Amino acid sequence: MVGGMNHVIEAIGLSQVFRQRQGLFASARQVMAVDDLSFRVAEGSALGIVGESGCGKSTLARMLLGLLPASAGTLRIGGADLRGMDRRARARLIQPVFQDPMSSLNPRRRIGATIALPLRVQGTGRAECRRAVARMLEEVGLAPEIAARFPNQLSGGQRQRVAIARALIVNPRILICDEPTSALDVSVQAQILNLLMDLRARFKLTLVFISHNLAVVEHIADEVAVMYLGRFVEHSANAEIFAAPRHPYTRALLASVLTPEPGLGLPEMPLGEGSPDPTNIPPGCRFHPRCPLATELCRNQAPPRGAVECHFAASGAGA
Amino acid sequence: MRRAALSLGAAIVAFAAILAIFAPLLMPHDPFAQDLTHRYTPPFWLPGGSSAHWLGTDGLGRDYLSRLILGARISMLIGVSTVILSGIIGTTLGVLGGYFGGRTDAVVMFIISCRLAIPVILVALTTVFMVGSGLWVVVLTIGLLLWERFAIVARAATRQVSGLDYIAAAWAAGCSRTRVILGEILPNIAHHLLVIATIDMAIAILLEAALSFLGLGVPPPLPSWGLMISEGKDYMFFKPWVIEIPGIALLILVLGINLLGDGLRDRLGARTEQ
Numbered sequence: 001m002v003g004g005m006n007h008v009i010e011a012i013g014l015s016q017v018f019r020q021r022q023g024l025f026a027s028a029r030q031v032m033a034v035d036d037l038s039f040r041v042a043e044g045s046a047l048g049i050v051g052e053s054g055c056g057k058s059t060l061a062r063m064l065l066g067l068l069p070a071s072a073g074t075l076r077i078g079g080a081d082l083r084g085m086d087r088r089a090r091a092r093l094i095q096p097v098f099q100d101p102m103s104s105l106n107p108r109r110r111i112g113a114t115i116a117l118p119l120r121v122q123g124t125g126r127a128e129c130r131r132a133v134a135r136m137l138e139e140v141g142l143a144p145e146i147a148a149r150f151p152n153q154l155s156g157g158q159r160q161r162v163a164i165a166r167a168l169i170v171n172p173r174i175l176i177c178d179e180p181t182s183a184l185d186v187s188v189q190a191q192i193l194n195l196l197m198d199l200r201a202r203f204k205l206t207l208v209f210i211s212h213n214l215a216v217v218e219h220i221a222d223e224v225a226v227m228y229l230g231r232f233v234e235h236s237a238n239a240e241i242f243a244a245p246r247h248p249y250t251r252a253l254l255a256s257v258l259t260p261e262p263g264l265g266l267p268e269m270p271l272g273e274g275s276p277d278p279t280n281i282p283p284g285c286r287f288h289p290r291c292p293l294a295t296e297l298c299r300n301q302a303p304p305r306g307a308v309e310c311h312f313a314a315s316g317a318g319a
Numbered sequence: 320m321r322r323a324a325l326s327l328g329a330a331i332v333a334f335a336a337i338l339a340i341f342a343p344l345l346m347p348h349d350p351f352a353q354d355l356t357h358r359y360t361p362p363f364w365l366p367g368g369s370s371a372h373w374l375g376t377d378g379l380g381r382d383y384l385s386r387l388i389l390g391a392r393i394s395m396l397i398g399v400s401t402v403i404l405s406g407i408i409g410t411t412l413g414v415l416g417g418y419f420g421g422r423t424d425a426v427v428m429f430i431i432s433c434r435l436a437i438p439v440i441l442v443a444l445t446t447v448f449m450v451g452s453g454l455w456v457v458v459l460t461i462g463l464l465l466w467e468r469f470a471i472v473a474r475a476a477t478r479q480v481s482g483l484d485y486i487a488a489a490w491a492a493g494c495s496r497t498r499v500i501l502g503e504i505l506p507n508i509a510h511h512l513l514v515i516a517t518i519d520m521a522i523a524i525l526l527e528a529a530l531s532f533l534g535l536g537v538p539p540p541l542p543s544w545g546l547m548i549s550e551g552k553d554y555m556f557f558k559p560w561v562i563e564i565p566g567i568a569l570l571i572l573v574l575g576i577n578l579l580g581d582g583l584r585d586r587l588g589a590r591t592e593q
Contacts, residue, residue: 087495098488103484
């Protein structure tokens with residue numbers, strides 16, 4: 001525990017490199033999914049991670065869950081190193097809610113058994129599990145008879161509620177939500193978000209909330225990290241980042257949000273064409289090929305590490 | 320139409336299973352009792368046939384219907400046992416390869432390729448010839464040869480399933496590797512394997528018939544359908560029913576198993592894609 005606050009997640013120099021081989025004789029390319037990332041999440045807070053596809057946010061989620069061992073760096077969850085942690089102890093600490101509730105529930109298992117699984121793994125008896133499942137179904141707003149159904153008999157929103165019930169049944173301290181609402185109908189998204197906020201307060205959860213939807217993150221997160229090619233290019237308090245974005249990428253993301261007013265037309269995206277390629281991270285500042293402010297300095301030298309990784313962050317140039 | 324095919328297949332297989340299980344009760348005569356004064360009695364619908372022997376008698380005067388019923392038992396026994404044996408071998412290899420990937424998968428693929436390079440009939444003939452024929456020799460030989468379909472399908476299905484989020488959720492729930500494989504992966508590939516089981520069962524039954532026909536399968540006096548065809552082949556121009564009856568029985572059983580397999584594939588496939 002460093003500092004006065006109790007940090008349940010501490011990442012120090014976390015990296016994830018995949019080796020990708022295209023074809024038998026091609027040389028392996030390195031995919032830098034997460035690049036030397038250090039951050040901490042305070043107990044009870046909610047960290048929102050935003051970024052476009054391929055920026056490494058889902059990889060980071062899998063690393064936090066212990067599904068993917070880090071290539072380098074350390075990850076401390078609840079004060080203990082995730083590497084070498086007992087799988088049951090890890091499951092009691094940290095649980096996931098995935099994006100697609102169609103594929104996150106085993107289609108051959110009844111809902112009751114799916115929700116009970118994390119508890120069964122902990123060695124809890126059947127009768128106790130049944131009681132806990134009934135309690136959790138009520139917590140997430142589902143009828144008790146749902147327990148006897150199969151996933152294909154439920155709607156998307158109901159399935160996501162089931163996924164949340166499964167995650168919370170072991171009473172974890174941390175919930176990792178990887179795009180928990182993006183596969184759902186808009187009308188259902190709000191319900192699931194409200195449920196998550198509600199449960200977060202009741203279960204005193206620490207939330208890591210990954211999304212490409214800025215409005216959702218603004219709604220739910222205390223702190224926001226903007227991820228670009230494996231790094232947090234800007235990481236500050238929610239109010240700060242939405243009121244006064246300092247990184248040009250953050251500003252571009254915020255500018256790209258569609259507004260409901262039809263007169264405004266499509267938002268302008270000052271990012272140029274193409275999406276970033278994690279197999280080929282640009283030298284200097286990783287954002288420079290798409291940055292409207294890029295100078296010679298940006299092309300040659302990486303910006304200093306910090307809350308905002310931009311050469312012009314301090315001066316506020318171009319804002 | 321599809322439903323009808325599935326029902327017909329299921330009915331045929333169920334009928335064969337009942338014959339196989341209750342063979343001792345259903346046989347009207349002792350299938351091994353010879354009666355040389357009544358050789359080649361024709362079946363009841365031909366002149367000279369009688370209700371004493373509904374399907375006539377064979378060259379040693381044994382009741383053909385009784386032998387056919389006991390033959391069903393042998394066919395089903397061989398079909399089911401070889402499928403269990405090859406299913407265990409193939410599924411284990413396929414799931415291991417598909418799940419672990421990398422080097423394990425390369426080894427599994429190599430073993431499958433080796434197996435595919437083996438000519439089944441030739442090896443089965445040689446083995447039975449060297450070891451000597453016998454019911455369990457046939458089961459072991461066929462079972463140890465026919466697992467590649469299971470392995471290939473289990474591997475592909477496992478690869479497909481293990482990337483899904485519910486597997487990740489099971490990991491995050493703290494499941495052990497065994498629990499993930501047995502509790503999450505196997506139930507979700509089982510319907511593919513069931514279809515393969517029907518295909519392999521039909522193949523095994525035909526293979527046994529072929530081996531028996533060549534005199535290297537089930538040893539006489541056990542009445543395998545293939546052996547019955549073999550024993551009757553000298554008379555096929557004079558008394559064609561001697562080979563027609565076991566031949567048609569074989570045809571109907573294999574057709575029934577195939578219809579069942581096709582129907583299951585359609586039904587189970589439709590259910591998972593919902």
